Amino acid sequence: MILLDSVSKTYPGDTEPALDSVSLHIEPNEFVFLVGKSGAGKSTLMKMITKEESPDSGKIIIGGIDLDYVKKRHIPGYRRRLGVVFQDFKLLPRRTVYENVAFALEIAGMSGKEIRKTVPKVLELVDLLDQAKKFPHQLSGGQQQRVSIARSVARQPKILIADEPTANLDKLTTKEIIDLLKKINDFGTTILVTTHNENVVNTLQKRVITMKHGKIVDDQKNNGIYKLDESPIERPPARVVQTPGHALKTKRKLVQ
Amino acid sequence: MTKEEKALKEKKLKKVSKKGLRTMQKNRNRHIIREKARVVKYGTKGFGRNIWLSTAATVVMAITLIILFVTVVASVILTNTAEMMKDKIDITIYFKPNTSAEILEDLSNTIKADPNIKSVETSTSKDEYAKFLEENASSDEIINILDDDMTKMMIDKMQATMRVKVYDVDNLDSIKQIVEEDKLFRAYTDKEKLPTYDVNRAEIATITSWARIARTGGIVLAVVFLVISILIIFSTIRMAIFSRREEIYMMKLVGADKGFIRGPFLVEAEICGIIAGVVAGVISYFGFKFISPKLINYGIDVSSINNVLDSNQLIIVFLIFILAGIVIGRVSARLAVSKYLHKT
Numbered sequence: 001m002i003l004l005d006s007v008s009k010t011y012p013g014d015t016e017p018a019l020d021s022v023s024l025h026i027e028p029n030e031f032v033f034l035v036g037k038s039g040a041g042k043s044t045l046m047k048m049i050t051k052e053e054s055p056d057s058g059k060i061i062i063g064g065i066d067l068d069y070v071k072k073r074h075i076p077g078y079r080r081r082l083g084v085v086f087q088d089f090k091l092l093p094r095r096t097v098y099e100n101v102a103f104a105l106e107i108a109g110m111s112g113k114e115i116r117k118t119v120p121k122v123l124e125l126v127d128l129l130d131q132a133k134k135f136p137h138q139l140s141g142g143q144q145q146r147v148s149i150a151r152s153v154a155r156q157p158k159i160l161i162a163d164e165p166t167a168n169l170d171k172l173t174t175k176e177i178i179d180l181l182k183k184i185n186d187f188g189t190t191i192l193v194t195t196h197n198e199n200v201v202n203t204l205q206k207r208v209i210t211m212k213h214g215k216i217v218d219d220q221k222n223n224g225i226y227k228l229d230e231s232p233i234e235r236p237p238a239r240v241v242q243t244p245g246h247a248l249k250t251k252r253k254l255v256q
Numbered sequence: 257m258t259k260e261e262k263a264l265k266e267k268k269l270k271k272v273s274k275k276g277l278r279t280m281q282k283n284r285n286r287h288i289i290r291e292k293a294r295v296v297k298y299g300t301k302g303f304g305r306n307i308w309l310s311t312a313a314t315v316v317m318a319i320t321l322i323i324l325f326v327t328v329v330a331s332v333i334l335t336n337t338a339e340m341m342k343d344k345i346d347i348t349i350y351f352k353p354n355t356s357a358e359i360l361e362d363l364s365n366t367i368k369a370d371p372n373i374k375s376v377e378t379s380t381s382k383d384e385y386a387k388f389l390e391e392n393a394s395s396d397e398i399i400n401i402l403d404d405d406m407t408k409m410m411i412d413k414m415q416a417t418m419r420v421k422v423y424d425v426d427n428l429d430s431i432k433q434i435v436e437e438d439k440l441f442r443a444y445t446d447k448e449k450l451p452t453y454d455v456n457r458a459e460i461a462t463i464t465s466w467a468r469i470a471r472t473g474g475i476v477l478a479v480v481f482l483v484i485s486i487l488i489i490f491s492t493i494r495m496a497i498f499s500r501r502e503e504i505y506m507m508k509l510v511g512a513d514k515g516f517i518r519g520p521f522l523v524e525a526e527i528c529g530i531i532a533g534v535v536a537g538v539i540s541y542f543g544f545k546f547i548s549p550k551l552i553n554y555g556i557d558v559s560s561i562n563n564v565l566d567s568n569q570l571i572i573v574f575l576i577f578i579l580a581g582i583v584i585g586r587v588s589a590r591l592a593v594s595k596y597l598h599k600t
Binding site for chain 2: 061063066068070076079081082084092106107108109111152
């Protein structure tokens with residue numbers, strides 16, 4: 001679903017590469033966390049996927065499309081195939097909740113009838129149907145993020161990428177958002193989430209890819225855990241949600 | 257993987273990618289009309305939701321349209337007034353009393369040979385006397401003393417005249433030459449009363465330069481105001497759009513096409529233009545109607561503008577106002593949005 005092959009990128013004026021020969025393969029229906037400190041290259045990688053940036057070398061294939069062939073005129077159409085959730089929500093401030101979600105469908109050329117049918121369903125999914133007529137500034141941070149998620153999933157994309165979706169939210173709201181992403185993943189959407197929040201990563205027991213200095217330094221396929229200081233860690237048992245059939249690995253070492 | 261396998265895989269990937277991209281293009285092309293309708297809907301809603309910025313842009317646009325109208329009108333009425341005054345100026349050539357109408361006709365034909373002559377009007381001594389009577393008809397004192405002897409004496413004393421209007425008041429040398437050198441003119445012109453072209457020269461020169469200033473100055477002023485207006489409106493709309501640049505970025509990130517992003521901004525600017533055009537048109541119309549009697553009192557010729565405003569052409573004037581508002585608004589908005597549209 002998402003394939004990066006030896007992708008490198010150095011921004012003009014920088015001596016260190018933002019991405020250094022990054023290779024990555026995410027299968028359909030996977031839920032993947034992309035973690036790492038600021039400057040590790042997470043955002044650059046996300047921007048490569050959304051085609052905000054282009055790599056200096058390497059290949060990126062998203063949903064079967066080689067991004068080398070995505071010219072400027074194709075970018076809007078390409079982006080419509082993705083669902084994107086942002087840290088700062090990026091909602092249209094002068095449009096209501098309903099209109100924000102409908103916007104994603106309108107730009108895809110959906111008919112008014114289809115939109116009137118789809119938007120309430122999506123708002124119900126994120127539990128915001130009663131807030132449909134409100135403007136973003138009338139909502140809490142968590143609600144705004146749910147609108148953002150509703151907008152990104154309204155077109156039922158095969159891939160949803162979320163850049164620090166819980167960074168501005170409190171613990172309880174963070175849990176709600178992650179649960180929602182999990183629910184969407186259960187419907188069959190491939191999800192890639194960047195985060196700093198170790199609680200979020202560790203409670204969900206999904207694949208965790210760790211980046212450092214523009215490189216992937218660790219890729220834990222299942223039961224991934226992450227500690228902010230990136231030192232070799234022991235999984236604290238109290239923090240981990242045990243699930244049947246999952247053998248808990250007692251020690252994981254993050255490659256420096 | 258061998259080189260051949262790699263090449264084959266690459267070929268297949270290219271084919272799949274291109275097919276996927278073609279499908280995306282196809283889907284987009286199918287919905288152009290629907291997209292236009294949505295652009296108009298969001299543009300109209302946006303105008304209401306950004307009412308303060310919309311009002312500011314509309315007011316600035318209306319003011320600049322009024323300034324443009326004033327400039328154009330000032331240029332037209334100044335030119336017309338100067339032309340009217342110029343038209344009033346004629347050269348009067350005086351002939352000996354009792355020069356006959358036939359001779360005046362010959363003199364008239366002689367001077368008409370000059371291409372600078374616009375019109376010639378002759379008047380015999382009797383005609384001049386008739387004019388005198390007409391002008392003084394209300395004065396009983398004068399009428400009472402005009403007995404037959406007095407009448408005869410006056411006709412014998414009054415010069416026959418020729419009033420000449422010219423195209424170019426700056427170029428009177430050829431006429432002067434005819435008056436001074438033509439045999440017939442030399443024989444009949446009154447040597448004691450010289451033609452008026454020397455007397456009026458200073459006046460003629462002043463009016464001519466006024467007319468020239470009004471014409472060229474009016475054009476220059478109109479162009480200067482037009483440029484200033486566009487710059488002011490452009491800055492206002494650019495500021496309005498600057499405050500919404502994040503919105504443009506957001507729309508791009510979720511996959512909106514450039515036309516779909518730009519469209520509502522253009523519609524908003526066009527609505528501003530339409531309202532500004534109507535407001536400016538109404539203010540200009542009533543403003544001019546209020547001020548024109550005062551201008552007429554000062555001897556300024558406002559007839560051409562009044563003729564336009566009092567006829568069916570008023571609709572065209574209003575349409576020009578609205579069209580100017582739409583065009584200026586649209587061009588400004590398009591330039592302002594493009595700046596942020598190409599950034600991300």
